[in-house]
Amino acid sequence: MQIPSKPIHYSTKSQSLFQMVDTLVGIKGSSDKMLLYSENHNQSISGGQSFAEILFGKTLEQSSVMTDSLLRGCSLHKMIRLITFTIGGRAYLNFMGNEFGHPKRVEFPTESNNFSFSLANRDWDLLAKPGVHQDLLSFEKDMMDLNKIERIISRWLPNIHHVNDTNMVISYLRGPFLFIFNFHPSNSYDRYNVGVEEAGEYQIILNTDEKKYSGQGSIVQDQYVQKTVSRRVDGMRNCLEVLLPSRSAQVYKLTRILRV
Structure with a gap:
């Protein structure tokens, strides 16, 4: 079992993405025995913080409009869950x-909190109105x-072929699917080169x-459909030149193979 709590640390501070990938991937050859999650309740019990508290602070409860702080928390929440799920x-x-x-x-009620039930619950009413909580759940469902x-997840294991600490970009393949993560807090890339083996069209x-x-x-x-360029990148025969907004991730699928 692996507990990938480190992505929060790495994605908010100047830490190596290689270390983050190593934490998530674990020991080679042990992937079939690994269970990954971005948060477990033991991490927040007895005075700790939840995943959302770490990412959003008080912003999630206090703001009804999309602030920079709220956008940052939403972006990282989705990215961390996606990379934990798929890498x-x-x-x-x-x-x-x-x-x-x-x-x-x-x-949970314990002696340390005078056996209080005040935090032993989930507030489902948060999903009753449009906003961040509904949007995060919508992403999770999709x-x-x-x-x-x-x-x-069941058909292919990941081939992690691109980790760039300077650009804060991680990319890997699982069968015909390409995953790209830009963890940079401010830099977006208009034509970022990432390698793929098969020539063809890839769609977000x-x-x-x-x-x-x-x-x-x-x-x-x-911009959702991209054609490959015949140029070796990341040890692959072809590459894609993709738009990568800051603090975002995209999943591409090979939809058309071009024989050259």
Whole structure:
């Protein structure tokens, strides 16, 4: 079992992405025995902080408009969950409430809190109105549905072929699917080169930056399909030149193979 709590640390400070990848991937050859999750309730019990509290602070409860702080928290929440789900082995676990960014920790009645039940609950009313919580849940559902339809996790293991600490970009392949993460807090890239083996057309099928997920919508619809360029990159025969908004991640699928 692996507990990938480190992505929060690495994505908010100047730490090596190589270390983050090593933490998530674990020991080579052990992927079938790994269970990954971005948060477990033990991390927040007895005075600790929940995943959402670390990312958002008080912003999630206090702000009704999209501030820079709230956008940062939303972006990292989606990216961390997506990379945890897809970069490791074949099993992923979600603890109730984490999928929609529940703002408070879980704390069961103990002697240390005078046996209080005040935090021993999940506030489902947060999903009753449009906003960040609904959008985070919508992303979670689409991420789960993508795997349900394509069986990405069970059919292929990841081939991590691009980790760039300077640009703060991670990319890997799972079968015909390309995952790209730009963790940089401010730098967006207009034509970022990332390697792929098969020549053809690749289409975005999941994008954390979409407005329906509380993103900025930086990638317009006519940029969702990209054709490969015949140039060796990352040890691969071809490459894609893609738009990478800051603090965002995209999943591309090879939809058309070109024989050259």
